[in-house]
Amino acid sequence: AQKITQTQPGMFVQEKEAVTLDCTYDTSDQSYGLFWYKQPSSGEMIFLIYQGSYDEQNATEGRYSLNFQKARKSANLVISASQLGDSAMYFCAMRERWAYSGGGADGLTFGKGTHLIIQP
Amino acid sequence: EAQVTQNPRYLITVTGKKLTVTCSQNMNHEYMSWYRQDPGLGLRQIYYSMNVEVTDKGDVPEGYKVSRKEKRNFPLILESPSPNQTSLYFCASSSEGLAGSNEQFFGPGTRLTVL
Numbered sequence: 222a223q224k225i226t227q228t229q230p231g232m233f234v235q236e237k238e239a240v241t242l243d244c245t246y247d248t249s250d251q252s253y254g255l256f257w258y259k260q261p262s263s264g265e266m267i268f269l270i271y272q273g274s275y276d277e278q279n280a281t282e283g284r285y286s287l288n289f290q291k292a293r294k295s296a297n298l299v300i301s302a303s304q305l306g307d308s309a310m311y312f313c314a315m316r317e318r319w320a321y322s323g324g325g326a327d328g329l330t331f332g333k334g335t336h337l338i339i340q341p
Numbered sequence: 342e343a344q345v346t347q348n349p350r351y352l353i354t355v356t357g358k359k360l361t362v363t364c365s366q367n368m369n370h371e372y373m374s375w376y377r378q379d380p381g382l383g384l385r386q387i388y389y390s391m392n393v394e395v396t397d398k399g400d401v402p403e404g405y406k407v408s409r410k411e412k413r414n415f416p417l418i419l420e421s422p423s424p425n426q427t428s429l430y431f432c433a434s435s436s437e438g439l440a441g442s443n444e445q446f447f448g449p450g451t452r453l454t455v456l
Contacts, residue, residue: 225383256444266384266431266447312383327391328374328399329433329445331383 224248225313225332233338240300242335244313247294250274253317255296256329257287260310269311272296303339310334343368345448347432353454354422362417362451364432372435373415374399374445375407377428384431390415422455429453 226245234240246255257269272280272287280287288297300307314329345366354360366373374389376399386399390409404426406418415434419426432448 258447264429264450264452266433266450268444268446271444314384327372327397328376328386328389329384331376331385333381333383 223332224330225315227311227313227332227335229335230333231336231338233340234303236305236339236341237302240303240307240337241288242298242300242311242313242337244296244298244332245294246296246313246315248315248317250317253315255287255289256314256316257285257296257298258312258314259307260312260334262309266312270298305339305341308337308339310336343446345432345434345446347430347448347451349451350449351452353456355456356423357421360419360422360453362419362430362432362453364415364417364448365413366415366432366434366446367413368434368436368446369412370434370436370446371412373409374433375405375415375417376431376433377401377426378431378450379428387417387430422453424455427453427455 224247228243253274255272259267259269270280270282270285270287272289279289284301286299312334313332316329348363371392375387376384378384385401387405388407390396393409393412396407430451433445435445
């Protein structure tokens with residue numbers, strides 16, 4: 222089973238509209254972190270936002286917010302008032318704590334990404 | 342400026358010719374990692390290192406080697422590259438531990454083509 226699922230391979234959105242990018246995750250760990258990264262056409266990976274599994278408040282960073290629903294194991298990214306420069310690939314990723322106690326590889330597990338295109 | 346650097350940024354090589362992709366960070370991070378990105382697959386971890394002289398396999402380590410002799414450097418070595426290693430490679434670093442955000446800082450990427 223995939224650990225991170227992004228069900229939207231591509232999205233077209235009108236400029237200035239809000240965008241929700243879906244992400245569901247699968248873990249049996251109690252302590253984990255969820256990340257969103259943006260990858261523009263130039264290729265670099267840009268960190269957007271982080272949510273810890275024990276954080277009670279949804280994370281926000283400027284126009285980005287993370288809609289964290291722990292019981293549903295979802296961590297959707299919301300971009301308010303989209304801009305043309307938001308056009309990019311977006312990746313959801315998870316880091317699990319169990320990896321630290323010898324349970325396996327330690328690092329980020331990524332979804333396959335969503336290609337977001339903002340139209341004027 | 343805090344950053345992760347990778348060299349080269351672009352490389353075209355032939356099957357079997359050993360190559361090294363360098364990675365260096367100036368943030369004094371303990372943790373460093375290599376990922377490869379392939380279309381439709383997202384990023385997958387190749388190797389990681391928790392500290393100097395401590396390295397371990399990620400999800401797709403076959404065909405790769407790494408070393409961590411200094412804290413700032415974490416080179417990726419392909420002893421005998423094959424065409425299925427054609428990919429976009431990212432090096433990343435972060436501070437140790439899972440407390441806090443542990444944002445992984447990514448390098449700019451190295452686009453490798455093996456003919």
